[in-house]
Amino acid sequence: MAKAGTHAGADAFGELPEAQVRAFRGLFRGEVLTPDDDEYDETRRIWNGMIDRYPAIVARCRGTADVVDAVTFARESDLPVAVRGGGHNVAGSAVCDGGIVVDLTEMNGVRVDPETQTARAAGGATLGDVDRETQLFGLAAPLGVVSETGIAGLTLNGGVGHLRRKYGLACDALESVDVVTADGEVRVASEDRNADLFWAIRGGGGNFGVVTSFEYRLHEVGPEVVALFPWYRGDDAVEVLTRFREWATDASDEATVIAFTAFVPELEEFPESAWGEPAVALLGCHVGDEDDADAEFRPLRELAEPIVDLSGPMTYVDLQQMLDEDYPDGRRYYWKSVYVDDLTDDVVDLVVGHGTKSPSELSTVDLWQLGGAIDDLEPTETAFWHRGRRYMLTFEANWDDPDGDDENVDWVREGISQVRALPAVSGGYGNFPGFNEDPARTVFGDNYDRVVEVKTEYDPTNTFRRNQNVEPRGD
Known part of the structure; x- marks a missing residue:
């Protein structure tokens, strides 16, 4: 057996029979990384900097046969299994302590x-x-x-x-x-x-x-779509969200919008005088004719005097990459979600009020407009239950300082607790699950x-x- 180490991964690896590990290495075509390897610390890290886990083995798969071998080895060795695709689930499900990570990142064709x-x-x-x-x-x-x-x-x-x-x-x-x-x-x-x-x-x-x-x-x-991206001052947030609610009632299926509270980022696209101020923004995509898109989005660009308006035609690829720099590897993240059937005044007040209380200026409270083609299927036609909801409300805490972990997590949990006490609010989204602490029925419903x-x-x-x-x- 290998020598036991000082963390869960090294200890678990030390308990594995050397002959069994050697046989696995002989079958596996990809890379098998263990706690003694120089690349181990790099490969166990994932997107969310809050997650610090130590697997016994990271199995970098090159193909499906490698995945079969990794799953079989885990089963025969009684090891916990984590599966890493992109490694971006906020709960850190892509890595585990003392188990095997089935790493698919090189299988990206x-x-x-x-x-x-x-x-x-x-x-x-x-x-x-x-x-x-x-x-x-x-x-x-x-x-x-x-x-x-x-x-x-x-x-x-x-x-x-x-x-x-x-x-x-x-x-x-x-x-x-x-x-x-x-x-x-x-x-x-x-x-x-x-x-x-x-x-x-x-x-x-x-x-x-x-x-x-x-x-x-x-x-x-594409290749071009019309993007919506005006930013308004925090003092206008209630009015902006109220009028967004009115607009969403008759919106076409070609238009999709996320409304969110935030703080003005320190970027050259924004006036320096507004940096750090509370704000509310609308991020949308329209896949119809450009003239139709301009007409449909125009009311949302005139809700108040904008801080800045970054709306306009852009390639679909650019739209998909627009938020990448806001969510870098290693930042600390804690996100939770609920579904909202009616964007009442109470919900609007909670979104605005709680958003301004965020301990991090990187955090947001987001209202995702739903409906349209999502509701073409009945809730029972797939395992995804939460169809027929008008909005998804997410509290997204994003911060860099480890000393801020408790207050940022508490901020999200307090917001979720308050909104769940309101009527016509239910469920949760599997991609924004906190640390998976809620019962599975929250996600899967009936x-x-x-x-x-x-x-x-x-x-x-x-x-x-x-x-x-x-x-x-x-x-």
């Missing part, structure tokens, strides 16, 4: 078929990887809003992005997936094959296996029992539990 308007992307691909290839043909999948996000976690938990009202959630665009399940088998899931698993994959998170390949249905988008059935069928020993976990039924 994307192939587009422009004739069928589909794309197949490997499990380690990011939104930017997919956008780069699909936009060659003027096509896009309805993914998220930050290009460095991994497609895997985003899609498995539903996936809300700039195209959500026109083309639905990321999981709604799936045609099929390849999944390595807990028994080491590779299964194709689609409407016609393993349909129960396909149902569960679409919104069920990482509960059922390692998805090594996603096949997406694409739509004609689909929970069916999700348990599928979990019990494909992962009866709960191998995949580093997520918004659904426990299988016991014997």
